[in-house]
Amino acid sequence: MKIFVTILFLFLMSGCGTLDNKTIRINAGDDKDKVLKVMGVPEDRQMKSKQEAWQYCISGAGFGYNDHKIIWFNAGLVTGITSYRTHRSGCTGAIREIRWESAPNFVLETRKI
Numbered sequence: 001m002k003i004f005v006t007i008l009f010l011f012l013m014s015g016c017g018t019l020d021n022k023t024i025r026i027n028a029g030d031d032k033d034k035v036l037k038v039m040g041v042p043e044d045r046q047m048k049s050k051q052e053a054w055q056y057c058i059s060g061a062g063f064g065y066n067d068h069k070i071i072w073f074n075a076g077l078v079t080g081i082t083s084y085r086t087h088r089s090g091c092t093g094a095i096r097e098i099r100w101e102s103a104p105n106f107v108l109e110t111r112k113i
Helices: 002-014 032-039
Strands: 044-048 051-062 066-074 077-086
Touching: 032 051, 032 066
Parallel strands: none
Antiparallel strands: 044 051, 051 066, 066 077
16 A cells, blocks of 8 residues: 555656746846747737737646746847746636736847947
């Protein structure tokens, strides 16, 4: 019986994981191509003028929750990442509509010296 419980526990734990191991490789100022390489295609994409928000979700990230990440862009460059959790079964229908007032305000300025 102990072996069965141990195997079941290990199986359940192997399904758990967050998007943190991917988003840690994304930095402010990175372009969309890098984000696509690291994260893949987003589950949701919303735009407002030069701003974009890409949302990612992994179901069953922990016990009873889904891990969500919003990657914010301004003029095609990453300005920030926001995280949230939902407690629905699966990611379908759990992705929130973007609140643009929550977007990080960051302008990357390049100067020639």
